[in-house]
Amino acid sequence: MTQSQQGFFLIKNKLGLHARAATVLAQLSTQFDADITLYQGEKSAPGDSVLALLLLESSQGKQVKVTCTGPDAHDALIAIGNLIENKFHEDE
Amino acid sequence: MKLSTLISEDCSKAAVLFNSKKRILQYISELAQQKIPNANQHDILEALLNREKLGSTGIGKGIAIPHGRLSGLSDVVAILLVNQQAIPFDAYDDRNVDIFVALIVPDGENKQHLETLASIAGKLNDKHFCKRLRQASNDNELYQVLVEYDK
Numbered sequence: 001m002t003q004s005q006q007g008f009f010l011i012k013n014k015l016g017l018h019a020r021a022a023t024v025l026a027q028l029s030t031q032f033d034a035d036i037t038l039y040q041g042e043k044s045a046p047g048d049s050v051l052a053l054l055l056l057e058s059s060q061g062k063q064v065k066v067t068c069t070g071p072d073a074h075d076a077l078i079a080i081g082n083l084i085e086n087k088f089h090e091d092e
Numbered sequence: 093m094k095l096s097t098l099i100s101e102d103c104s105k106a107a108v109l110f111n112s113k114k115r116i117l118q119y120i121s122e123l124a125q126q127k128i129p130n131a132n133q134h135d136i137l138e139a140l141l142n143r144e145k146l147g148s149t150g151i152g153k154g155i156a157i158p159h160g161r162l163s164g165l166s167d168v169v170a171i172l173l174v175n176q177q178a179i180p181f182d183a184y185d186d187r188n189v190d191i192f193v194a195l196i197v198p199d200g201e202n203k204q205h206l207e208t209l210a211s212i213a214g215k216l217n218d219k220h221f222c223k224r225l226r227q228a229s230n231d232n233e234l235y236q237v238l239v240e241y242d243k
Contacts, residue, residue, distance in 0.1 A: 015205075023147055023184050027184050030184075055214055057207060057210045058206075
């Protein structure tokens with residue numbers, strides 16, 4: 001059954017959605033059977049494209065919307081949300 | 093931000109041939125040092141290597157953006173290299189890499205860094221642009237592709 005989920009998360013880490021954070025997010029996205037999209041303002045990016053994620057220019061303090069569609073939508077949303085709110089495993 | 097402004101003509105190198113991550117980073121540090129006379133090449137190479145240790149800067153689709161931070165730098169130094177053959181770079185999509193956009197960035201300046209990354213990503217996200225970079229047979233031709241796509 002295809003399901004769709006969405007959530008809003010705050011970019012907390014100091015460097016924002018920079019290259020390393022975007023790469024970790026893209027790696028995580030590919031592990032789920034779900035279409036994952038990030039939105040910030042009028043821009044959107046597929047979760048598995050580092051290039052597109054960098055175009056969001058999401059800096060510290062920005063809120064991003066994440067939508068997940070597919071069999072793994074629920075697990076994907078939780079994992080992506082945790083990654084963002086846990087500062088992409090960064091110290092600050 | 094215009095790529096042809098960010099990357100100067102003498103930092104655009106077409107059809108180079110390196111066969112490993114280490115070699116290409118060494119060449120990048122050599123080119124960067126010429127732009128930053130106060131820094132030594134070893135420090136630049138260390139910065140690039142340390143960043144790769146945190147995770148590959150291979151961002152998929154045959155592209156990598158090696159970068160490192162250097163204190164006391166006033167402006168970003170950017171270098172474009174197109175290798176004749178794609179080489180292993182531990183990219184997250186497992187593809188080998190032949191387009192390298194290297195950045196030596198000032199410490200801090202996080203927001204500026206995101207803007208720079210976004211400008212570069214915006215261009216590299218265009219398949220036709222990447223194809224033209226790969227087709228360039230000499231440095232001038234490569235730089236002219238940047239100029240053309242900035243219009």
